[in-house]
Amino acid sequence: MIYLDNCSTTRPRKEVADIMTKSFLEDFGNPSSLHRLGLRAEKRIKEARDLIADFLMVDQREIYFSSGGTESNNIAIQSFVKKHKKRGRHIITSRIEHPSILNIMKSYQGQGYEVSYLDIDKYGHISLEELKNSIRDDTILVAIMQVNNEIGAIEPIAEIGRIIREKNPGTLFHVDGIQGFGKLPISLKAWGVDSYSFSGHKIHGPKGIGGLYIDKKHSIEPLVFGGNQERGIRSGTENLTGIIGFGEAVKIAAENYEREGRQVGELRAYFTEKLKEEIGDIRINTSLDDKSSPYIVNISFMDTRAEVLLHYLEEDEIYVSTSSACSSRATEKSHVLRALGLNDQEIQGAMRFCFSHENSREDMDYTIEKLKASVAEIRQIIKG
Amino acid sequence: MEKLISVSFGEIALKGLNRRYFEDQLTKNIRRATRDLGIEKIYKEQGKLYIGAGEEKFPQIINRLKKVFGLVNISPCIRTDKDIKSIERAAIEALGEKVSHIRTFKVDSNRADKTFPIKSPELSRHMGGVILANFPELRVDVHNPDLYLYIDIKQNAYIYTEKIKGQGGLPIGSNGKALLLLSGGIDSPVAGYMMAKRGVDISAVHYHSYPFTSERSEEKVKELASIMSRYTGKIRLYSVNILEIQKQINQRCKENEMTILSRRFMMKLGERIAKKEGLNGLITGESLGQVASQTIEGIGVTNAAVDLPVFRPLIGFDKVDIVKIAKDIETYETSIQPFEDCCTVFLPKHPVTKPRLEDILKSEEALDVEDLIGQAIDNMKSTLIE
Numbered sequence: 001m002i003y004l005d006n007c008s009t010t011r012p013r014k015e016v017a018d019i020m021t022k023s024f025l026e027d028f029g030n031p032s033s034l035h036r037l038g039l040r041a042e043k044r045i046k047e048a049r050d051l052i053a054d055f056l057m058v059d060q061r062e063i064y065f066s067s068g069g070t071e072s073n074n075i076a077i078q079s080f081v082k083k084h085k086k087r088g089r090h091i092i093t094s095r096i097e098h099p100s101i102l103n104i105m106k107s108y109q110g111q112g113y114e115v116s117y118l119d120i121d122k123y124g125h126i127s128l129e130e131l132k133n134s135i136r137d138d139t140i141l142v143a144i145m146q147v148n149n150e151i152g153a154i155e156p157i158a159e160i161g162r163i164i165r166e167k168n169p170g171t172l173f174h175v176d177g178i179q180g181f182g183k184l185p186i187s188l189k190a191w192g193v194d195s196y197s198f199s200g201h202k203i204h205g206p207k208g209i210g211g212l213y214i215d216k217k218h219s220i221e222p223l224v225f226g227g228n229q230e231r232g233i234r235s236g237t238e239n240l241t242g243i244i245g246f247g248e249a250v251k252i253a254a255e256n257y258e259r260e261g262r263q264v265g266e267l268r269a270y271f272t273e274k275l276k277e278e279i280g281d282i283r284i285n286t287s288l289d290d291k292s293s294p295y296i297v298n299i300s301f302m303d304t305r306a307e308v309l310l311h312y313l314e315e316d317e318i319y320v321s322t323s324s325a326c327s328s329r330a331t332e333k334s335h336v337l338r339a340l341g342l343n344d345q346e347i348q349g350a351m352r353f354c355f356s357h358e359n360s361r362e363d364m365d366y367t368i369e370k371l372k373a374s375v376a377e378i379r380q381i382i383k384g
Numbered sequence: 385m386e387k388l389i390s391v392s393f394g395e396i397a398l399k400g401l402n403r404r405y406f407e408d409q410l411t412k413n414i415r416r417a418t419r420d421l422g423i424e425k426i427y428k429e430q431g432k433l434y435i436g437a438g439e440e441k442f443p444q445i446i447n448r449l450k451k452v453f454g455l456v457n458i459s460p461c462i463r464t465d466k467d468i469k470s471i472e473r474a475a476i477e478a479l480g481e482k483v484s485h486i487r488t489f490k491v492d493s494n495r496a497d498k499t500f501p502i503k504s505p506e507l508s509r510h511m512g513g514v515i516l517a518n519f520p521e522l523r524v525d526v527h528n529p530d531l532y533l534y535i536d537i538k539q540n541a542y543i544y545t546e547k548i549k550g551q552g553g554l555p556i557g558s559n560g561k562a563l564l565l566l567s568g569g570i571d572s573p574v575a576g577y578m579m580a581k582r583g584v585d586i587s588a589v590h591y592h593s594y595p596f597t598s599e600r601s602e603e604k605v606k607e608l609a610s611i612m613s614r615y616t617g618k619i620r621l622y623s624v625n626i627l628e629i630q631k632q633i634n635q636r637c638k639e640n641e642m643t644i645l646s647r648r649f650m651m652k653l654g655e656r657i658a659k660k661e662g663l664n665g666l667i668t669g670e671s672l673g674q675v676a677s678q679t680i681e682g683i684g685v686t687n688a689a690v691d692l693p694v695f696r697p698l699i700g701f702d703k704v705d706i707v708k709i710a711k712d713i714e715t716y717e718t719s720i721q722p723f724e725d726c727c728t729v730f731l732p733k734h735p736v737t738k739p740r741l742e743d744i745l746k747s748e749e750a751l752d753v754e755d756l757i758g759q760a761i762d763n764m765k766s767t768l769i770e
Contacts, residue, residue, distance in 0.1 A: 305596075305727065305728070305729060307598065307727075308595055308596050308727060308729070311594060311595030311596070311597075311598065311599075312595050314595075315595060381631055381634060381635075381729065382729055
């Protein structure tokens with residue numbers, strides 16, 4: 001099996017699975033219980049929280065556990081907007097955010113908020129100039145992703161933070177870090193990020209666990225009420241096993257991400273170079289420099305349907321993703337690729353390859369060999 | 385005194401000499417639909433079936449019976465001896481459960497056993513008096529009562545207050561077998577349901593073109609068949625990959641004839657399966673004029689591909705009416721999932737709407753029809769959906 005769908009989810013590391021299996025059976029206490037077993041569980045959570053806080057270079061009191069990226073985005077944005085609704089009703093985001101951001105925005109628009117969607121250039125980067133011109137006195141929030149999940153564009157988070165501070169220091173800055181966390185360097189404090197969301201299963205950890213950083217200068221009201229776990233921000237008995245697995249995944253990522261990032265970057269360069277040589281009539285939708293994540297490349301194969309190509313590859317146990325289904329329905333075309341300005345043919349043939357440290361050059365060779373044959377066959381059928 | 389569920393059947397009663405056959409089929413179908421619910425007995429008594437089971441199972445059994453074709457009314461009832469004291473006790477018990485929800489009632493007696501000494505009108509009057517004496521808050525209303533108390537005098541006496549509407553129709557298996565062309569759309573499951581309701585035992589065939597379509601579209605069709613099977617019982621589902629056929633048509637025939645030529649292949653493949661499996665006809669979800677291939681000319685051309693009778697129960701239905709049934713039988717939500725069974729690659733931009741058979745037959749000459757059909761059938765998969 002060659003797994004090239006690491007933006008959707010990743011294979012858990014063995015160390016993560018092992019520690020989770022053990023703790024699932026042994027550390028089953030409820031951290032809220034007063035007895036020794038509860039205390040032990042509480043300690044395990046604290047260890048994981050400390051690990052993550054150290055990795056992000058923030059205070060452990062600024063880290064909250066949630067069920068994943070979507071929930072973290074929702075907690076941060078909804079709490080901020082609720083708290084600052086008297087200060088203003090204007091929010092800024094980009095056209096290529098994840099649905100967990102865009103659908104919140106849509107709901108706010110229905111409630112009378114004004115949302116500015118920043119355009120992107122041909123590789124998916126927002127314009128700092130446009131951002132500067134969009135920030136107003138009544139702008140309460142800017143929400144921008146660190147790495148786009150479909151094309152891998154890295155947004156200029158540091159510069160965005162600086163511009164916000166210059167233009168309106170009262171504006172909060174939320175960063176969706178789901179595809180960047182554990183893969184790219186980050187300095188939340190230096191960059192002036194107020195909240196940052198991240199997820200376990202994108203970094204070879206378990207599903208159903210995520211995290212949220214909120215700068216401690218902000219106090220926010222909970223959205224869900226209960227037993228006040230996670231200091232009231234996220235009530236509900238903690239997902240202890242998930243947290244322990246998440247902590248382990250972060251520990252390994254912290255030690256290895258720089259090396260693995262370089263390794264994956266070289267792999268991506270090898271893959272795209274060879275692909276260009278082997279298969280004609282393709283368009284690479286990712287910038288392939290340091291303004292994109294080395295883990296992601298998005299490529300349009302002209303005169304194909306990416307979903308068909310995906311099913312051809314799965315026959316050879318190669319797993320990839322597409323943004324659009326083989327369908328006539330316009331709504332199923334990726335909002336990200338449309339925002340990039342791709343035409344219908346480029347969107348229909350767009351395929352996403354997301355790498356991990358587990359992939360080898362041999363994997364790339366094999367994938368290209370199969371791609372070449374499949375693309376040729378599909379093109380023959382489509383051109384008739 | 386014993387609690388039972390009674391079921392009545394409508395059209396079956398008209399079937400004269402075949403009646404016994406229909407009743408037996410229905411008994412079999414009821415047993416099958418409730419196999420896991422521990423039915424203790426089913427017996428016939430003068431035009432109705434009576435089902436005995438633990439009373440706590442009644443709600444579940446009734447829910448299943450609501451999906452069995454051939455049943456008109458379903459009633460939880462009390463059986464008693466045929467003496468007036470027992471009947472009175474049963475009536476008071478039957479009413480006792482309902483009395484807090486009603487103000488008026490009417491007694492409706494039916495004396496099938498003419499040896500019973502009290503005639504129906506007299507029995508109703510007597511029972512009315514008994515009820516008024518026991519439940520003084522109630523009133524009789526012969527025109528528009530809140531509740532009817534039914535008393536059937538047969539070999540035993542049966543007392544009940546509810547008539548729950550069944551599906552009607554005829555028992556599955558009483559009207560032959562047919563093969564449904566089942567796509568992932570809204571119409572074909574409804575067509576299958578309609579024919580099953582007329583007593584047809586349904587098998588189904590699904591055409592796909594993996595890897596040009598997703599495995600999810602096959603899963604979706606299995607899900608649809610599974611929902612249908614709540615009404616039809618087990619369904620044998622054949623799954624045929626027609627990619628090679630579509631490729632050949634795409635290469636050798638006119639683009640605008642793609643759909644009509646594919647449809648003809650689907651009919652021929654269906655007929656091949658039906659004949660092999662001893663099925664008596666084909667069923668499609670076609671509705672006149674709904675899409676380009678369902679014009680009167682289009683249907684004429686696809687119809688000419690086969691000899692078996694083709695049933696099109698939705699032919700005169702508007703889409704909204706089909707959707708309504710799809711929602712009632714709960715296939716709609718599954719049908720509207722976005723996994724399509726034909727890739728856009730094989731959908732012509734301007735399909736021919738008034739095809740002429742001569743032209744289409746001529747186009748087919750460019751294809752080795754027999755060979756393509758043989759290959760597709762050889763690679764066919766079959767699943768039993770329960």
